[in-house]
Amino acid sequence: MKVALIGAGRNVNGLGPFIAKYLAEAGASVTAVLTSRAVSASQAALGLQAYGIEAKPFCDIDQLLSADRPEALVIASPSASHLDYLRRGLGESIHILCEKPFIWPAPASFGVLLNGLFDVAERRDLVVAMNSQWPFVLESYYELCGRPNNPERFEMRLSPSCAGEAMLPDSLPHALSLLYASLGPGEIANVSLSGAPAAQSVCFDYGHAGGTCRCVIELVQTLAQPRPFGFGFDGRLVEREIDIQNYAIYFRGAGRRLNVSDPLKLSVDDFVASVRDRREPLIGRQHIQSTSLMLETIYNRGVHGKDQEPRA
Structure with missing residues (x-):
């Protein structure tokens, strides 16, 4: 499974490099990384080489999707960007593991929005999970x-x-x-x-x-x-x-x-296994929708x- 990692840098809370490491250990291929700037993307790709991962750097999601054509996206970027990347990934029929909070700030008609996203995922037989460890x-x-x-x-x-x-x-x-x-x-x-x-x-x-x-x-x-x-x-x-x-x-x-x-490794392992076995992840639709609305x-x-x- 080819995976693109969005938000691959290591800042104060950044989990990107660790997620990439665990993806590789689970048998997935991290083939692309995306950050907001070309310099940080190159630095992130270079940093992953310590784990034996050779990933192409990108700072534009359109270029990444066109050039790399990943089967899965891991969204580990700031939460304000999650919704756009979720929509892009689902629109391209790509499996998604998204960092918590799933979507934030909560937009208007939050429940309707969440239902719509997961309805698209179900129609396209896609796994959508949240990294809540x-x-x-x-x-x-x-x-x-x-x-x-x-x-x-x-x-x-x-x-x-x-x-x-x-x-x-x-x-x-x-x-x-x-x-x-x-x-x-x-x-x-x-x-x-x-x-x-x-x-x-x-x-x-x-x-x-x-x-x-x-x-x-x-x-x-x-x-x-x-x-x-x-x-x-x-x-x-x-x-x-x-x-x-x-x-x-x-x-x-x-x-x-x-x-x-x-628990981070277990979360990543569960996502990879869910895609492989076409099953619901532990932190899947009902869990994500319910806890997201409770957070709101x-x-x-x-x-x-x-x-x-x-x-x-």
Whole structure:
């Protein structure tokens, strides 16, 4: 499978080079990279050579699609560009793995737009997935802390590099994906947002088929790596630890320390396997649509104190 990587540079949060590495390990061929400028595209392509990847650099999506004719696109560019690239990829019948948030800012009639995009994908038998990584290691959390049974409380600590209201679309998709994967589809109520621009607390109720879970998400701006991360249900919390020298990831909780697989690699592997096997990815249509609309709800109620437009 030929893959073009959009947003291949390594900035503060850039995952492009790591995604390319894992694509190659999964058997895909990263044949093209796209960034906003010719110089950065060449630098990104050069950087991928460290992983044995020879990719052509582009700074124009039309030229890339015409010259390279990829079978899949990975969209790892800033979120404001996602919608245009999603439309271009689907229009060319190309499979897509898109970084979270899937689309942001949320446009008018967001639900209608999402339905339209996925309807096109289904008619063309295309895989569309979102790179929201943490559901892929939920089983490791369950191994340490047990599987939640109608939990009353969910807590999460995230450390975005941005500050202010930009923290919400940057970080909340992680929390919403974990909630969706653990508890099933939900509805958001009783949203509150408090704190300073560099340290905010987002609280909301997640109503699901089994009951209501009160969620408290702490967002603390952090620039230094590795950035603190942890989550859990009903006080049974795990914290992520990273052995940078050996690039090993661990969960520490319940008095134990457990080695876990890199969730980014698992997300990329799932996308490649979904395209190969023509199956729904773990983070597929229903997951993406539901969590995207919940993100819109939290943002509108927390930041602007209003509901989103009625869903169609």
